[in-house]
Amino acid sequence: MKPFSLFVLLFVCLLPVVNAQEATKWRGTNSSGIYTVDHLLAAWPAEGPQVIWSTNGFGQGFSSPAFANNKIYINGMVDGQAVLFVLDQNGKQLQQFKYGKEFDASYPGTRSTPTIVGDMAYVLTGNGQLTCLNLTTGKPVWEKDFLTQMDGSNITWGYVESLLVEGDKLFCTPGGKTNNVMALNRMTGATIWTCAGM
DSSP, X not given: OOTTHHHHHHHHHHHHHHHHOOBOSTTOTTSSSOOOOSSOOSSOOTTOSOOOOOXXXXXXXXXXXXXXXTEEEEEEEXXXXXXXXXXXXXXXXXXXXXXEEOOOSSSOSBOSOOEEETTEEEEEOTTOEEEEEXXXXXXXXXXXXXXXTSOOOOOTTOOOOOOXXXXXXXXXXXXXXXXXXXXXXXTTOOEEEEEOOO
């Protein structure tokens, strides 16, 4: 299984973005998939873009990398655990943080792209374990479980959500009857509002 082969290709294509514009969550900092930097290739050569470097060892997963603080953040499943890997711009691993048991049923591995805000990482396992990690200490600031604490509804493929942070709010979708969509305080995990399902 080579789910992270796409990571290498994606990284090579976005290397100029790392140097000029942060992409702190899925589809970039503005969630638009548009990167407003100079010197991107207008068209790829027939043989593909030049590979500057590649790396592996991130376990199983299907998420995209995030770029912030001049670092690369990518998660994967290793020995059943969700792990956030932090790399420098040359692919050297700087840190790794375990943040819970990962989804290991149909298509096992991480699904959600990490969201990076300052020295905090917001990560979600396919099992619905939501964690705010302090990237300086490596310790969880707070944790929530979609299934046991938020009346979430686990589906066949697990939770596949890349978390949205706007200001002091973190938006998430436990998918339950009581808490379908929620806004949490991103610093404490406290509920700000919740929207019931239908």
